[in-house]
Amino acid sequence: MRHYEVVFLVHPDQSEQVPGMIERYSNLITATGGTVHRVEDWGRRQLAYPISKIHKAHYLLLNIEVDSDGLDELQNAFKFNDAVIRNLIMKRKGPTYGDSPIMKVERESREKKERDEQNRNRDRGDRGDRGDRGDRGARGDRGDRGGSRLSENTTLSKES
Template identity: 60%
Template sequence: MRHYEIVFIVHPDQSEQVTGMIDRYRQLVERDGGNIHRCEDWGRRQLAYPIAKIHKAHYVLLNIEVEQHTLAELESGFRFNDAVLRSLTIRRNRAETGNSKIYEEALREQQKKLEREQRQKMELESRRKELEQAHASKSKAETAVKAADAEESEPSKPAAEASSEATADQEPDSAGGSESAVVEDPAEKAAEESLEEPAGAAEPGQADDSVPEDADDPEKTEKERPAEGSAPDEAATDEAETETD
């Protein structure tokens, strides 16, 4: 058996079939007692030159140890497979088992990609937690505000009820007061009483007050009497003088 290194390029639209193709080639090599010392999937890479207007393709590397007829059958499968754009077979002196430089670079890229995805995932998780915490704190604040508003509104409710009750109590009182004012108005009552009393009637106190004060003074009465009696004498004298003339 001889050692060979094979590189074949798969159409980018058939990248999903690469795993199945590798499994078939592995079975073909191992069927006649051959060995696969190295199998590397390099993924999609830029082509050195366009092939059928294609700029990228899927690369696969195989280091095998097989008989000549097995190699011929393998190369025939490459030629008649439309998914394989190109293939290259190189004879090697010994088995190559270590990773190639291209594969190591691909592994580093994959590792970076995984780390980037994990970092993004962690950032998203931290943002989600921050949003949840902010939402929780906001909910607590709203609950506290509602509780404070409820506590403030509770004392005001009894006060409002008391004021409404006082207003309701005052309304009947005011109505009753107005009725009593209408019934017990002193002016109206006096007018009614004056209408009921006979005209010209005077109270006993008023009759005593109408007596002249001079009646109680005898000296003043005696002095005023001659004056009253002289008045007729003067009148008679005037009449006599008139007749004489």
């Protein structure tokens, strides 16, 4: 059996049927002796270009291990399902279990957003009580502060 990565786009009006589609395709793969290693629902996203006047679609990713007969059945299921706008099946060298790059970016942005929200909600008491600073007192003679950038050797002359 070979390993494949399957990405398919579902019509945005059919988004509520996505869990049922995942279940159906997973059952189809396991019925032919294959296994599903990973399922990712990327959600509704903007398309790079309109497909049949559709500008958004629901993206799904499957990493599967299946033989050629099971792959043919999966391709036929995609072909005869009007809700599937596009599909792409890529051969992989081995199974993939971790998060995809898209899910990693989404998880990191979600974590950053949560951290920012927590930081915004703090009472800003992290500096502690500074107390009364009181009067600064006499500053004394501070000497020449170097207000002029001219060196001692340079003289200003008035030219007419």
